[in-house]
Amino acid sequence: MASAVGANWAGNYEFGAARLHTPSSVEEVQAIVAGSPHVRALGTRHSFNDLADASGDLISLVDLPPELVIDADARTVTLAAGTRYGTVAAALQSEGWALHNMGSLPHISVAGAISTGTHGSGNRNGSLATAVSGLEFVTGRGELAQVTRQAPSFAGMVVSLGALGVVTRVTLDIQPTFDVRQDVYVELPWDALLESFEEITGAAYSVSLFTNWRGDSLEQLWLKTRLEAGEPRVLPGTVFGATSSLSKIATLAGAELDNTTMQGGVPGPWSERLPHFRFDATPSNGDELQSEFFVDRAHAAAALSVVRSLGERIAPLLLVTELRTVAADELWLSMAYERESLAIHFTWKNEPAAVFALLPDLEAALAPFGARPHWGKVFTGDARSVVPLYERMPEFAALAGVYDPDRQFRNDYLERVLGLPQ
Ligand SMILES: Cc1cc2nc3c(=O)[nH]c(=O)nc-3n(C[C@H](O)[C@H](O)[C@H](O)COP(=O)(O)OP(=O)(O)OC[C@H]3O[C@@H](n4cnc5c(N)ncnc54)[C@H](O)[C@@H]3O)c2cc1C
Numbered sequence: 001m002a003s004a005v006g007a008n009w010a011g012n013y014e015f016g017a018a019r020l021h022t023p024s025s026v027e028e029v030q031a032i033v034a035g036s037p038h039v040r041a042l043g044t045r046h047s048f049n050d051l052a053d054a055s056g057d058l059i060s061l062v063d064l065p066p067e068l069v070i071d072a073d074a075r076t077v078t079l080a081a082g083t084r085y086g087t088v089a090a091a092l093q094s095e096g097w098a099l100h101n102m103g104s105l106p107h108i109s110v111a112g113a114i115s116t117g118t119h120g121s122g123n124r125n126g127s128l129a130t131a132v133s134g135l136e137f138v139t140g141r142g143e144l145a146q147v148t149r150q151a152p153s154f155a156g157m158v159v160s161l162g163a164l165g166v167v168t169r170v171t172l173d174i175q176p177t178f179d180v181r182q183d184v185y186v187e188l189p190w191d192a193l194l195e196s197f198e199e200i201t202g203a204a205y206s207v208s209l210f211t212n213w214r215g216d217s218l219e220q221l222w223l224k225t226r227l228e229a230g231e232p233r234v235l236p237g238t239v240f241g242a243t244s245s246l247s248k249i250a251t252l253a254g255a256e257l258d259n260t261t262m263q264g265g266v267p268g269p270w271s272e273r274l275p276h277f278r279f280d281a282t283p284s285n286g287d288e289l290q291s292e293f294f295v296d297r298a299h300a301a302a303a304l305s306v307v308r309s310l311g312e313r314i315a316p317l318l319l320v321t322e323l324r325t326v327a328a329d330e331l332w333l334s335m336a337y338e339r340e341s342l343a344i345h346f347t348w349k350n351e352p353a354a355v356f357a358l359l360p361d362l363e364a365a366l367a368p369f370g371a372r373p374h375w376g377k378v379f380t381g382d383a384r385s386v387v388p389l390y391e392r393m394p395e396f397a398a399l400a401g402v403y404d405p406d407r408q409f410r411n412d413y414l415e416r417v418l419g420l421p422q
Helices: 026-034 085-094 112-113 190-195 195-203 297-309 311-317 352-369 383-389 392-402 414-419
Strands: 018-019 038-040 057-060 067-072 076-080 132-136 144-146 166-173 180-188 206-211 217-227 241-244 286-296 318-325 341-349
Touching: 026 132, 026 166, 038 166, 076 132, 076 352, 085 112, 112 166, 112 311, 180 190, 180 286, 190 195, 190 217, 190 297, 195 206, 195 297, 217 241, 286 297, 286 352, 297 311, 297 341, 297 352, 311 318, 311 341, 311 352, 341 352, 392 414
Parallel strands: 018 057, 038 057
Antiparallel strands: 067 076, 076 166, 132 144, 132 166, 180 217, 180 241, 206 217, 206 318, 286 341, 318 341
16 A cells, blocks of 8 residues: 555655655744654655654655855855755856765755765765755754854764754855766776776776676776866776777666766766766666665775675676765764775665565675665664764764654664664
8 A cells, every 4th residue: 555655766665654744934844843753854765765764744845945045255055955966056057166076866855865974986075965064953842953064063963864853954065166077988807996996996086886796897987087277188098908988878787878967078067977867867767776885995805805706696686886985074974984985886676575685695795894884775784783883873872862852853764773762
């Protein structure tokens, strides 16, 4: 039976919440929160698990007007938290400004993305949450809290999994706009990657690698090169043994090519090159599950080798794996907390039983590397394995006690994975 709220984007999870509210003002959000014993915020529903769900009320802010305010002197933009990245990016670009990075799809909401530590790629690029310099949110008591980066516990409030309140406005760092060219190379030898991991992932502003874990080569290497004035606009035909591809290539074999942003080295604004998918097209293929695990880049070669040893079990269930890097940050619940990270991502076929049968073995293989699962994707770990991966978890639990004293924002996920009782 369909639930009152419907399903997530991928359709693999039906929300159990009784009601979905779409308030038109912050005051309405405050009233809903103050009047509900079990309430949480819902973004654009792109997470693959029960993280966003509540047993009572869900609040969606994604249809509120963006109300973007650019502060050129402070180099920030402040906006309604439910705004999608694609909307923010287009507005900033039209005014000559840029964000430091984007996730693979521009369709996700800012609040939903920063709440889970969503990231793009680049050895020196922090997750999207690292751009947050201010937050406004409705606490469990229905009060409006405003915090800035200078607040003592701010680093605990940005990647907060909806546990502290309903975020209503977000302030992000911006910088002058820049151009990017996107080039795809094919058939990168595995040996080259394992020997020269840092050089390859550092070969452009943002680098992605795609593989099915079979054979001696990774299928694709994507270089998103930031074009500073005077930089040569010609890239070599071969890099690290991979060959330049002149034809357009999709992330998923056989996928509709026209959903990807412009490749082939054609320069264009950051907003139309850093995301893999176009804002006006369906990203990925939708009939899928996703998992992702973050390890210290210092152990990249060893971690990739253990996953590769499971390649024959992974490949039949896989649509594609993407490898990206994320710079270390100080956000308590960030998957890249104090760790220069490699993110090993799996887009699975929509075969939940088989995927959930494989995940424990994959997670066990990555456990020696302290692999942190992406909060918004599918994994089987629980508080026993996840909590020890985050040394600031006790402080986060204390923060949740301050902003949500009656545990209105708690749900099954937060209890199961973070050990926060309901
Ligand atoms: C096709 C596809 C591609 C993806 N690509 C990437 C990628 O490149 N990189 C990456 O890291 N992840 C990626 N993801 C995962 C995705 O970015 C995360 O799951 C993200 O959290 C989704 O944002 P959302 O707005 O859909 O949030 P939801 O899934 O709706 O919610 C996620 C969490 O955010 C909280 N939340 C939402 N809004 C608010 C609010 N206003 N206040 C407080 N809490 C709130 C919810 O309570 C919940 O805890 C991808 C997912 C899909 C489906």
